[in-house]
Amino acid sequence: MITMSTLNLTLRSRPKSAGGGAQPTESPLSIGANRVGVIVCDMWDHHWCAGAERRVGEIAPVMNRLIHSLRDSGALIIHAPSETTAFYEGTPARVRAQNAPVNEALYEFTRRPLDLVAEGPLPIDDSDSCDDSPSCPIPEKWPWTRQHEAIEISDTDAITDSGVEVHNLLKQFGAELVLMMGVHTNMCILARPFGIRRLVGAGHKVALVRDMTDTMYNSRMRPFINHFRGTDLVVEHIEKHWCSTISSDQIVGGEPFRFAEDSPH
Numbered sequence: 692m693i694t695m696s697t698l699n700l701t702l703r704s705r706p707k708s709a710g711g712g713a714q715p716t717e718s719p720l721s722i723g724a725n726r727v728g729v730i731v732c733d734m735w736d737h738h739w740c741a742g743a744e745r746r747v748g749e750i751a752p753v754m755n756r757l758i759h760s761l762r763d764s765g766a767l768i769i770h771a772p773s774e775t776t777a778f779y780e781g782t783p784a785r786v787r788a789q790n791a792p793v794n795e796a797l798y799e800f801t802r803r804p805l806d807l808v809a810e811g812p813l814p815i816d817d818s819d820s821c822d823d824s825p826s827c828p829i830p831e832k833w834p835w836t837r838q839h840e841a842i843e844i845s846d847t848d849a850i851t852d853s854g855v856e857v858h859n860l861l862k863q864f865g866a867e868l869v870l871m872m873g874v875h876t877n878m879c880i881l882a883r884p885f886g887i888r889r890l891v892g893a894g895h896k897v898a899l900v901r902d903m904t905d906t907m908y909n910s911r912m913r914p915f916i917n918h919f920r921g922t923d924l925v926v927e928h929i930e931k932h933w934c935s936t937i938s939s940d941q942i943v944g945g946e947p948f949r950f951a952e953d954s955p956h
Contacts, residue, residue: 696724696764698942702898702935705927713931720868724764728866730857731758731770732873732880734842735835739828740821742918746905746950747874751841753948754872754903757939762845767864771873771885772838773852779837784844788851791859805888810932814924815914817877820907822918854884858893869895870937872903876925880904887933901926901936902947919953 700720705713734751738744762768770784779785821827844850849860861869869890871880880899881887890897908921916924930936938947 698722698724698727698764700898700937700941702937703901703930704935705930707931713927715930718935722868724761724766726865726867727761727766728861728864728869729758729761729766729768730869730871730873730885731768731772731838731842732871732883732886733771733773733835733875734839734873735772735775736837736839737834739830739834740823740907741827742821742823743874743905743907747839748841749950750903750905750948751839753939755842757872757900757903757943758842760943761870762847766870767860767866768845768848769857769860769885770838770842770844770848770850771852771857771883772835772850773879773883774833775835775837776850776852779844779850782844782850783846784848784850788849788853788856788860791849791856791863794859794862805892813877814928815877815906815908815921816912817906817908819909819912820875820878822909822911824911826909852883852885854889857885857890861895867896869897870900871897872900874905875907876904876922876929877906877908881929881933887929891933897934899926899929899934899936900939902938902940902949905950917954919950 702718702720703715705715707713734747758768851857871887887897906922906925908918910918926936940947
């Protein structure tokens with residue numbers, strides 16, 4: 692049973708100051724859950740990097756509880772396991788995405804060039820992105836086949852990896868805020884057709900759930916810090932250049948999620 696409720700969130704961002712700095716600022720937002728769209732990005736069943744697959748397996752059950760709470764509160768859940776939507780062909784969630792009314796006004800936004808020069812480079816070197824030692828070999832064929840089984844998909848949800856279908860769904864639903872969660876922060880979260888850059892470029896108000904994500908970052912690469920601090924830097928980059936962030940405890944209570952391998956720093 693769906694119970695409409697209000698989400699009381701604290702949005703964290705890093706607006707640039709006159710001196711060029713970017714200190715974190717927080718602002719409250721109260722919004723009806725039935726005005727919130729949720730995108731679950733690339734939470735696949737398998738990955739070519741063993742460490743990345745292990746961390747997805749660790750976070751998936753926690754993410755599922757968050758998704759369950761948001762769904763029960765009235766939010767729209769969009770599962771976006773890229774390159775695997777054929778697995779879900781004919782399911783109610785896949786059909787819902789395909790049947791969302793076309794919103795012609797948003798097509799221009801999905802094709803508009805993004806100003807990546809203004810964004811600048813990421814704060815990490817992710818050219819060798821596997822943190823395992825030795826690094827995992829990149830296979831000729833991607834190993835993912837579906838979304839991780841720990842994340843439940845309801846018939847009331849939607850499944851797509853199409854930026855246009857995501858925009859159509861959000862417009863149909865009347866979403867006033869889009870929560871982004873999943874992997875990987877420095878890659879798909881930012882750059883997919885339904886990723887943060889495109890959503891913001893299309894005029895959507897977006898917030899990354901910062902404890903429900905993970906980077907592809909090798910700690911042996913610049914800036915030579917541990918994997919999880921690398922994620923923190925990418926989150927800060929997003930807060931500076933693209934959108935605010937929240938943490939999952941603002942919705943489900945308790946403490947923000949932390950990976951078992953993530954020691955305090």
